[in-house]
Amino acid sequence: MTEPEPAEDLAAELAELRGQVGALLGQLARSQGDLGALRAQLREQAEVNSGQVMMFRLEVKQLRAELAEAIEGRKLKPPPAPWWCVGEDEGRAMLAELAEWIDTFLRPHYTDYVARIPRCWAAHMAAVWDLSTLRAEWIRVYGDEDYRDLQGALAWLNRYLPDTVDRIAEALKQCDEIRCRLAPRYT
Numbered sequence: 001m002t003e004p005e006p007a008e009d010l011a012a013e014l015a016e017l018r019g020q021v022g023a024l025l026g027q028l029a030r031s032q033g034d035l036g037a038l039r040a041q042l043r044e045q046a047e048v049n050s051g052q053v054m055m056f057r058l059e060v061k062q063l064r065a066e067l068a069e070a071i072e073g074r075k076l077k078p079p080p081a082p083w084w085c086v087g088e089d090e091g092r093a094m095l096a097e098l099a100e101w102i103d104t105f106l107r108p109h110y111t112d113y114v115a116r117i118p119r120c121w122a123a124h125m126a127a128v129w130d131l132s133t134l135r136a137e138w139i140r141v142y143g144d145e146d147y148r149d150l151q152g153a154l155a156w157l158n159r160y161l162p163d164t165v166d167r168i169a170e171a172l173k174q175c176d177e178i179r180c181r182l183a184p185r186y187t
């Protein structure tokens with residue numbers, strides 16, 4: 001049998017164990033404090049994220065409404081100059097609108113192009129259709145002040161305008177300032 005350890009050895013061992021327990025309790029207390037701080041940060045983050053999520057949801061809702069409005073606006077716009085289904089009075093009004101656009105916008109800004117189109121263009125339905133379609137595309141590209149379509153503008157300028165003028169000039173090459181090969185339709 002072994003002899004019991006002297007009380008001094010046991011006291012020293014007990015003191016060492018107390019020190020270790022104290023250190024562990026200190027670590028536990030620090031961990032509890034760290035956990036509390038982490039919980040507070042998580043709560044704070046959740047509140048911030050919740051606010052951000054709410055702002056994001058509100059923004060998505062607003063964008064959805066704007067998109068629906070834009071889609072609805074496009075649905076309500078009539079097709080470009082439906083010449084096939086208009087009566088004489090409505091045809092005159094549409095032709096007057098088109099002529100006004102040509103005189104107030106196209107002629108001052110694109111003089112060289114419009115100079116190639118004979119003044120009797122309104123008597124030729126192919127020219128009326130082409131110019132109406134050109135105007136409708138111009139309205140689509142430039143009509144919305146909040147959204148100007150750069151690619152559409154470049155296509156209108158580089159492709160649609162020159163192609164339309166070329167087509168009309170070729171079709172009406174027999175007409176000049178003095179005589180037109182057709183009688184006017186809506187005059």
